[in-house]
Amino acid sequence: MHPPLTLSKHPLCAELVQKLKRCHEVQPWYKKWTGICNQQKWELDKCLKAQKLFKAKINRERGEKYKDRLKRRVLKNEEEE
Numbered sequence: 125m126h127p128p129l130t131l132s133k134h135p136l137c138a139e140l141v142q143k144l145k146r147c148h149e150v151q152p153w154y155k156k157w158t159g160i161c162n163q164q165k166w167e168l169d170k171c172l173k174a175q176k177l178f179k180a181k182i183n184r185e186r187g188e189k190y191k192d193r194l195k196r197r198v199l200k201n202e203e204e205e
Contacts, residue, residue, distance in 0.1 A: 129168075136178070137171035144168050 129141045147161040 134172065134175060136175045137168060140164065140168040140171050 131138045144164040147164050
């Protein structure tokens with residue numbers, strides 16, 4: 125199961141989101157349930173996983189910078205006292 129497919133939330137996977145939506149629009153409802161769009165979904169899932177790892181890496185780096193800045197502030201305050 126994938127998250128809601130809005131292009132603004134998934135900029136790295138926008139092309140794949142559009143391919144999957146196009147496949148769902150073109151295919152009749154009974155073919156959607158037989159797996160006709162599975163290849164597009166698998167590609168999208170792979171891309172969403174890569175995007176999630178990318179965002180996690182950026183958030184981790186941002187958190188480390190914040191921790192370092194906080195440590196420096198605490199050390200500076202301890203030195204002043």
